[in-house]
Amino acid sequence: MWKWLHPYANPETSYHLVGKLIPWFAVVSGALLTIGLFWGLLFAPPDYQQGDSFRIFYLHVPAASLSMGIYLGMAIAAFCGLVWQLRLAGAAVAAMAPVGAVFTAIALISGAAWGKPMWGTWWIWDARLTSELILLFLYLGVMALNSAFDDKIAAGKSAGILALVGVINLPIIKYSVEWWNTLHQGATVSKLGKPSMTLDMFYPFVFCFLGFAFLSAVIICIRFQSQILQHNVTRPWVKKLVTVEENKHAV
C-alpha cells in the first residue's frame, strides 16, 4: 500500500520532486497573499470595537497558527525519522525549524504591536504569550542542537528527539486561552463551522492563512533542497548537478 512512497526515500528523487513543487507553491502563495492582504487590509470592514487596528490579525493569526503547525509537522517528520530510520527526515526537521522559529517570532512581535493599543501593554505574562515564547525557545533549542553536531545524521536524530519531547507544549498553547481565563482572547476562527466573526472579515483571513501556509511551504522546500545537498555533497548525482549548473553559467 505504501510502496509508491519508497522511491522518495532516495534523496535524489526527493530533491527533484521538491524542485518541481516549489514554483507551483510560489505562484499559489503569491496569488493568495495578494488577494488576501489587499482584501483584508483595505476592504474588510473595520472591527466595531478595535477599529482598523484589528487588521494586524491578518498577519498575527496565520503566523501564530503556522508556528504551531510547522512544529507539529517537524515533530511528525522527527517521529517518522526515528521509527522508520528515514535519513531525509533529519533534513526535513532541519529545514523546518528556522522557518517555524521566524513565524513564532512574527507572531510574538505582531502580538506585542497589537497588544500595545488594545491592552495598553507590549507584553504580559499571560498563559498563551508565555507558552508561545517557550515554543520559540524550543525551536531555538532544536536549531542549536542541530548545528552542534558535525555528523549530520546524528544531528538530525538528536534534534528530532528534542522536537518530539517539546510536542507537549503544543496542546498547552492551543488550549491555554480556554484553561486559563487570561487577557488573550479565545479562538475566533478555528471554531469548526461557525467562526465568531462576520464572513466579510473571515474570507480574507482564509486567503491570508493559506497564502502564508504556502509561503512557508516554499521556504521549507528550498531549505529542504539545500539540506539534501549538504547531506549528499559527496554523491555523484550532486556533483553532476553542480557541473551542469557551472556549465550553464559558463556559457
Added chain:
Amino acid sequence: MNSKPAMSYFTVLTFIIKRELTLAYRHKDDVLNPILFFIIVVTLFPLGIGPATNTLATIAPGVIWVAALLATLLSLDRIFKSDFNDGSLEQMLLSPHPTYIIVLGKVAAHWLITGLPLIFIAPVLAVSLHLDDNAYNAMMLTLLLGTPVLSFIGAIGAALTVRLKNGGVILSLLVLPLFIPVLIFATSTINTAAMNLPYQGQLAIIAALLVGAVTLAPFAISSALKVSTN
C-alpha cells in the same frame, strides 16, 4: 549460554543505583558543588534586592525554585559524561537488560545525589528569605515531587549532548524551556499555600508531570543515548 540465571529488573535497578552512589561517594566534590551553588545563588537575592522582609517573602518561592533549577542544570553533566568517556555507557547499552531500567536507575541515583540534598537545605534557606509560615509544607511537597521531574527532563538533554565537547551551554538552552512548566506550577502552589488557600490542585499537576516523566522520559533518554553512542 547463560550459566547464571538472568538478573531481575529490580536487581538491575538497585545495582545501578548502588554503583552510582558509590561513584558519587568517591567524588564528593561533584555532589557538593551543585548544593553550594544552590546556597550561594539564593544568598545573592537578598543582597541584590535588599533585605526588606515583605519583598523577600514574596520572591522566596521563585528564588528557591529558580536556584533549584539551576543547581540541577549544573549537575546534569555528570549523569552520563564520565560513563560516556570511559566507555562504560556503551557497555551498559550493550548489556541484555532493558535500557529503560538502566536509565531509570541512573536518573533515580542522580536525584538521590542532587535533588534530595536540595530538599533538606531548602527550608533553611526559606527561613532566611522569610517565607510565609503556611507555605513550608507546600514548598517541601513541590520540591519532593518536582525535583525528580527536573532530573528526568534534564537527563534527556544530558543524553542528547553527551557527545558534544562543550555541550553545557546547549544543554541549558535545551533543558530550561522544558523546566518551565514545573517552575510555574511549583511556585503557584507555594504562593497559594502562603495565602492559606487549598493548593492540592497545582500539586496534583506536578504529581502528574512526575508520573508522565517517569513513564515517558526514559524512552526519550534511551533513544538519545543510542543516537549519541551510535
